[in-house]
Amino acid sequence: MDLSEKTCLITGAGTGLARAMALGLAEAGASVLAADIDTAGLAETEAKAKGVAGRVIAHQLDVRDQGQGEAAVAHAIATFGHLDMLVNCAGLGPVYMKRNFIEEPLRFWDADPERWWNMIAVNLRGPFLLARAAAPHMIERKWGRIVNITTSFSTMIRGGNMPYGQTKSGLEAGSASWADDLRDSGVTVNVVIPGGAADTGMIPLESMPDRSKLVAPQAMVGPIRYLASDQSNGVTGKRFVAQFFDPQHPLDAPGCAPVAWPDLASGASKGLGEGTR
């Protein structure tokens, strides 16, 4: 897939899933502004991108800050000439609330209110601020992509990980709502999830020493390349489960369904099990 005309701003790209997506897009020729609060991680991402067909440019960004978000969008447009795609991937996981959340789930009455608020700011307000900054430019160009990384439905409602599930269900609902706002504009809004716990720092090594059962970050590359390309023109309000993505049949595979909750019944009838929806 040739993405050499495409440009992307991706948050959380200092490590994990966003780094894999940034590199995957750049390998296909795209120009990527890789944003993260963590400059050391960004330097590593940039170093890994040496020799790829496209470009990866590191940009420090705290997604909680409205001014920094607007400046990041403006920087991408100034550097690349335009901005095609925004991927909201930066996030704080349950591990931020409690290191050993897998062995000893965090009950809501034990959750620290300041950390609760900070997670809302990063996972929910950050994507809104960036999408708000990028949408007018995309609408004017009549072409654009907003991709939000949420999580499996079972994770959204499971006890023991306040408020991670709430931030992701909020972003999932927001994605459906934004897709509706942008209907017929040429700008699409879709969700991508790995489809299970993924092999990143969000799942602590000491809690899960056997990483073989985790989803590889590389699984995110297929759907994000598809969404960056003209192949996905008009595809909006969808939810792609990365580990079941089929590049030959992106919309017919069990890994694709409408975003959010309207089709739980049809999702079940497609054989989607717990953890995939």
Ligand SMILES: NC(=O)c1ccc[n+]([C@@H]2O[C@H](COP(=O)([O-])OP(=O)(O)OC[C@H]3O[C@@H](n4cnc5c(N)ncnc54)[C@H](O)[C@@H]3O)[C@@H](O)[C@H]2O)c1
């Ligand atoms: N790993 C999983 O199992 C899993 C499963 C489903 C969904 N997700 C989602 O995928 C996304 C990426 O997760 P990951 O597994 O790569 O996690 P990760 O912890 O490896 O990476 C998260 C990145 O977000 C960055 N970040 C945190 N706060 C920030 C801020 N204020 N501003 C800018 N950047 C900030 C971190 O520096 C880090 O580089 C998250 O939104 C997560 O919720 C992860």
